[in-house]
Amino acid sequence: MRALSGIQPSGKLHIGNYFGMMLPAIELQNQGEAFYFIANYHALTSVSDPNKLREDTLDVALTFLACGLDPEKAVFYRQSDIPEINELAWILSIVTPMGLLERCHSYKDKIAKGIPANHALFAYPVLMAADILSVQSTTVPVGKDQKQHVEVTRDIAIKFNNQFGKVFTIPEAAIRSEVAIVPGIDGQKMSKSYDNHIEIFGAKKATKKRIMKIVTDCAELEDVKNPDTCNVVALYKLFASDTDIATMEEHYKAGGYGYGTAKKVLFEAMWEYFAPFREKREELENNLDYVESVLQDGATRARTELTKTLDAARKAVGLC
Numbered sequence: 001m002r003a004l005s006g007i008q009p010s011g012k013l014h015i016g017n018y019f020g021m022m023l024p025a026i027e028l029q030n031q032g033e034a035f036y037f038i039a040n041y042h043a044l045t046s047v048s049d050p051n052k053l054r055e056d057t058l059d060v061a062l063t064f065l066a067c068g069l070d071p072e073k074a075v076f077y078r079q080s081d082i083p084e085i086n087e088l089a090w091i092l093s094i095v096t097p098m099g100l101l102e103r104c105h106s107y108k109d110k111i112a113k114g115i116p117a118n119h120a121l122f123a124y125p126v127l128m129a130a131d132i133l134s135v136q137s138t139t140v141p142v143g144k145d146q147k148q149h150v151e152v153t154r155d156i157a158i159k160f161n162n163q164f165g166k167v168f169t170i171p172e173a174a175i176r177s178e179v180a181i182v183p184g185i186d187g188q189k190m191s192k193s194y195d196n197h198i199e200i201f202g203a204k205k206a207t208k209k210r211i212m213k214i215v216t217d218c219a220e221l222e223d224v225k226n227p228d229t230c231n232v233v234a235l236y237k238l239f240a241s242d243t244d245i246a247t248m249e250e251h252y253k254a255g256g257y258g259y260g261t262a263k264k265v266l267f268e269a270m271w272e273y274f275a276p277f278r279e280k281r282e283e284l285e286n287n288l289d290y291v292e293s294v295l296q297d298g299a300t301r302a303r304t305e306l307t308k309t310l311d312a313a314r315k316a317v318g319l320c
Contacts, residue, residue: 001032003174004137006039006079006128009056010046013063014197015270016182016190019238024141024174026068034074035135035302036064038295041079041086041127045120046193061291063200066281077298079131084303084310089123089130091313095159096126105148113193129153134306136169144181145189147173164316167309182238185214187231198235200274201281211267216259225252225259232262239269 005025007017028034038060040053047053057078069076079085101107104125111117132140132153140150150173157168181189184196191197198210214232219225227233227249237245248265251257284291314320 001028001139002035002135002137002169003028003032003139003141004035004037004132004135004171005141006037006042006131007060007064008039008043008046009053009060010043011056011192012059012199012202014190014192014199015235015238016184016197018067018200019182021141022064022067022069025074028139028141028174029070029074032139035137035305036069036074036076037131037298037302038064038078039131042124045118045124046115058288058291061295062281062284065284065291065294066277067200068277071294071298075135075298075301076294077302078295081295081299082134082303082306084306085127085130085134088134088306088310088313089127091317091319092129092133092156092160093123093126094317095163096129096156100152100155101125104152105145125149125152126156129156132171133157133168134309135302136305136309137171138169139174140171141174144175147175160313160316164313167312167316183231183234185210185231187215198270201278204271207271208264208267211270212260212263214259214263214266219259221258222255224255225257227252230259230262232259232266236262236266236269239266239273244269 003025005021007013007021013022025034025036029036038057040057043053043056047056061076061078064076065071101122106124107122110121115121128149129152132150133156140153142150150171154170157170161168161170184190184194185198186194186196188194188196198207202210214235216230216232217225230252233245233248233252236248240248248262251262311320
């Protein structure tokens with residue numbers, strides 16, 4: 001098995017990123033070959049401040065390494081350190097139907113939110129396909145909402161292989177359905193674009209304040225509450241043991257247990273969960289040369305695999 005996944009440096013990473021993409025990716029590094037990249041080419045569709053892009057790119061590297069990515073087990077790199085990926089994207093674009101891209105939910109959703117339409121936003125899935133196919137990955141750990149992009153990648157690869165001969169491995173999406181979509185403080189999918197996220201490494205006071213803003217219903221303190229429809233309980237399940245989850249659910253069903261108390265319990269559970277990761281991140285922040293060396297080594301290793309794929313694709317279409 002060869003896994004590949006990427007994450008955009010478009011703001012501070014949040015717990016939705018962690019449970020939806022990072023944790024599954026980190027677990028996969030122990031099960032086979034793993035390639036993980038910081039998708040800073042992709043981030044250009046939403047980040048126009050170059051200083052912010054650099055800062056967020058470093059933040060992704062620090063966060064991923066702090067949370068358990070092992071550079072001895074996984075190939076970890078910046079997308080922009082492998083410029084050949086764009087040539088492969090161009091080659092893939094010749095077999096990509098316009099209708100396939102027009103049907104992509106991500107593009108339509110972003111346009112509906114008022115984001116200006118441009119070629120990069122429209123062609124985003126082709127670049128993503130190049131990321132995935134370049135290292136011949138067999139497994140792509142993604143959130144449920146990203147499954148369509150893997151399906152698009154499969155369609156492109158199959159079409160290319162049928163037209164020019166087999167060059168690409170056809171990947172499969174790996175989705176952790178129980179945490180594929182993490183709710184934000186408003187109950188929608190957690191996302192920086194919705195401003196409903198909770199940062200992994202936010203300041204303690206700010207993180208607690210954020211959690212206390214989680215939307216709940218209007219039940220009074222003494223009322224019986226439904227844990228199955230509560231955003232607080234849904235988030236608590238990510239951090240707590242089965243026993244602690246059962247205890248909170250019993251409190252809800254018994255009444256006399258306020259949402260404010262539940263939110264405080266959630267905060268303590270989250271803060272404790274990420275405590276060892278915060279310590280590791282502080283160490284990395286004091287050794288940025290090491291972080292850069294990890295990314296450069298990862299780019300070298302990834303480029304070795306990508307070059308084989310690109311050479312095969314170039315030969316298949318007649319460029320060499």
